[in-house]
Amino acid sequence: MLRIAAFLLPVVVVVTGLCQAAQAPVQPGFDAAAQISPNGNWLLFQRFYGGGSRYTQPDTTLHIARADGTGDRELVGRRIWVSLDAFWTPDDLVAVILSESDGSVVTTLRRPEDGSIVRQLPVAPRAWSPNGALIAYVDRRELYVARPDGSEPRVLATAPEQGWVGAGEFSPDSTRLTYLVGLGLPDAQIRSEVVRIDGTERHLLRQAPVVSTGKWSPDGDAVVLMAQNDGDRYRPPRVYVVSADGSSTHAIAPGYAASPDWSPLGDWIAYERQTSTKTEDLHDIMIVRPNGTDRAGSSAPGVAGAHGSRTAGTCSRPAPALVAAPASSRSTLSREL
Numbered sequence: 001m002l003r004i005a006a007f008l009l010p011v012v013v014v015v016t017g018l019c020q021a022a023q024a025p026v027q028p029g030f031d032a033a034a035q036i037s038p039n040g041n042w043l044l045f046q047r048f049y050g051g052g053s054r055y056t057q058p059d060t061t062l063h064i065a066r067a068d069g070t071g072d073r074e075l076v077g078r079r080i081w082v083s084l085d086a087f088w089t090p091d092d093l094v095a096v097i098l099s100e101s102d103g104s105v106v107t108t109l110r111r112p113e114d115g116s117i118v119r120q121l122p123v124a125p126r127a128w129s130p131n132g133a134l135i136a137y138v139d140r141r142e143l144y145v146a147r148p149d150g151s152e153p154r155v156l157a158t159a160p161e162q163g164w165v166g167a168g169e170f171s172p173d174s175t176r177l178t179y180l181v182g183l184g185l186p187d188a189q190i191r192s193e194v195v196r197i198d199g200t201e202r203h204l205l206r207q208a209p210v211v212s213t214g215k216w217s218p219d220g221d222a223v224v225l226m227a228q229n230d231g232d233r234y235r236p237p238r239v240y241v242v243s244a245d246g247s248s249t250h251a252i253a254p255g256y257a258a259s260p261d262w263s264p265l266g267d268w269i270a271y272e273r274q275t276s277t278k279t280e281d282l283h284d285i286m287i288v289r290p291n292g293t294d295r296a297g298s299s300a301p302g303v304a305g306a307h308g309s310r311t312a313g314t315c316s317r318p319a320p321a322l323v324a325a326p327a328s329s330r331s332t333l334s335r336e337l
Contacts, residue, residue: 032048033046036067042092044075044112075110084096090129090132093110093118095128096110107123123146126166135147141159143155143165143167154199169213178205179195180212189207189208189209192206203246205249206249211227211228218265220244224242224252224260227240237257240252241269252289253273253292268288271288273286284297
């Protein structure tokens with residue numbers, strides 16, 4: 001039985017608990033990147049298996065279940081050493097992006113009820129506007145916004161010659177987009193920025209060697225992001241709340257903090273905290289007010305967030321998941337807010 005909760009009525013922290021491993025493959029693994037459908041009826045997540053490394057993706061399947069965790073089934077079969085991404089569209093379809101071993105990318109929209117394909121998209125959207133009118137996608141070193149059918153494309157950002165660009169998410173009112181620009185060598189810096197979809201009012205949110213795109217507060221007044229300012233010595237990642245125009249920034253938690261996300265009302269932020277012992281890394285699911293007060297949370301060995309689990313039995317994998325637990329775990333972490 002699968003048990004995952006994710007910011008539900010009004011808020012539930014995303015967690016992964018008791019799961020059965022798929023019949024094939026049988027390697028230990030973990031579930032990650034849980035996403036509740038816009039209508040609240042479905043839970044989409046990825047199941048990862050052994051075989052990956054810090055340089056390669058582990059084998060993965062795409063699963064779907066009812067929002068209460070029952071009816072867990074496979075939506076997309078096992079993918080070996082290739083990329084599989086998926087997210088919900090505003091009209092409750094699943095956008096599945098498959099990057100094949102030959103370099104081609106196939107994007108389809110699928111029904112959650114049976115996984116049947118509604119249509120294939122000409123581009124691979126990395127974000128979908130809440131009003132359903134726009135998508136954001138990347139082609140080489142350029143970030144585009146366009147209609148969902150790929151028409152009316154326009155460039156919003158361009159990376160330098162040795163750099164790269166990545167899409168973040170649209171603001172709640174669909175008028176702005178967060179994104180990343182990697183500056184390339186010799187700086188090896190990444191800029192987390194925001195821009196209006198007409199290309200105006202571009203603002204820097206944070207620049208660091210490691211930084212995430214901004215995730216919008218429900219009212220659109222601020223974003224939350226992770227940044228790691230490694231220099232001549234190790235510094236753990238931190239979570240920051242930044243005003244939408246980049247004019248003010250404050251950290252909301254001490255020590256290692258990553259994978260932040262807002263509650264639907266904007267009154268809480270959930271994030272992953274890591275502490276280490278001589279034998280293992282411990283990952284706490286924490287909640288905190290946007291001003292940094294009222295921190296609380298639960299913990300269990302082997303829980304993995306954006307940087308993957310460092311404990312035995314799971315695979316390291318950079319991912320946007322809020323939290324994931326080993327599929328063989330017998331613990332259930334949940335906290336209704």
